[in-house]
Amino acid sequence: MKILVTGGAGFIGSNFIRYALRNHPDWHVTNLDKLTYAGNLENLWDIEGSPRYSFIKGDIADRELVDALFRENHFDSVVNFAAESHVDRSILDPAPFIDANINRRGLWVALVGGPAVYGGEPAAAEHSPYAASKAAAATPSPA
Numbered sequence: 812m813k814i815l816v817t818g819g820a821g822f823i824g825s826n827f828i829r830y831a832l833r834n835h836p837d838w839h840v841t842n843l844d845k846l847t848y849a850g851n852l853e854n855l856w857d858i859e860g861s862p863r864y865s866f867i868k869g870d871i872a873d874r875e876l877v878d879a880l881f882r883e884n885h886f887d888s889v890v891n892f893a894a895e896s897h898v899d900r901s902i903l904d905p906a907p908f909i910d911a912n913i914n915r916r917g918l919w920v921a922l923v924g925g926p927a928v929y930g931g932e933p934a935a936a937e938h939s940p941y942a943a944s945k946a947a948a949a950t951p952s953p954a
């Protein structure tokens with residue numbers, strides 16, 4: 812099984828990749844990550860030499876790159892962790908959150924969301940630009 816993980820150098824993505832490789836010996840994981848301030852390949856130091864793991868530095872919004880990756884790899888599944896995810900930064904500068912979390916979602920079939928999207932407080936989207944961007948990304952667009 813071939814899996815594309817986006818944002819796999821971040822907190823959750825790197826743990827997902829480690830879990831996937833340990834528990835699914837027939838999986839190959841390609842990690843596409845832009846390596847923003849939040850991405851750190853040291854999160855994956857223990858698996859970087861695995862023959863079942865590949866890293867590509869790139870942006871999920873780079874359609875040419877993404878198309879080429881799909882042509883070459885025929886992925887069975889995509890798990891998207893790539894996002895702007897730091898609430899404090901969203902309050903200081905919301906623009907990258909709109910760009911990364913909403914404008915680029917068209918490329919992807921899976922979305923990782925938390926309380927800002929699914930749970931807890933009904934007015935979560937009002938609490939920060941981060942929460943608003945995640946809620947917007949999870950809301951279907953009108954046809």
Ligand SMILES: NC(=O)c1ccc[n+]([C@@H]2O[C@H](COP(=O)([O-])OP(=O)(O)OC[C@H]3O[C@@H](n4cnc5c(N)ncnc54)[C@H](O)[C@@H]3O)[C@@H](O)[C@H]2O)c1
Pocket residue numbers: 817818819820821822823824843844845846847848849850851869870871872891892893894895896897911923924925926945
């Ligand atoms: N950490 C949490 O507690 C938590 C809780 C609920 C939901 N989430 C959601 O889970 C997802 C992953 O969270 P995380 O904590 O691992 O985030 P993180 O900030 O640690 O990692 C995000 C990763 O995405 C990469 N990235 C950002 N923009 C990119 C782009 N345009 N193209 C390619 N890569 C890009 C970054 O380099 C980084 O490696 C996010 O959608 C976040 O909102 C996180």
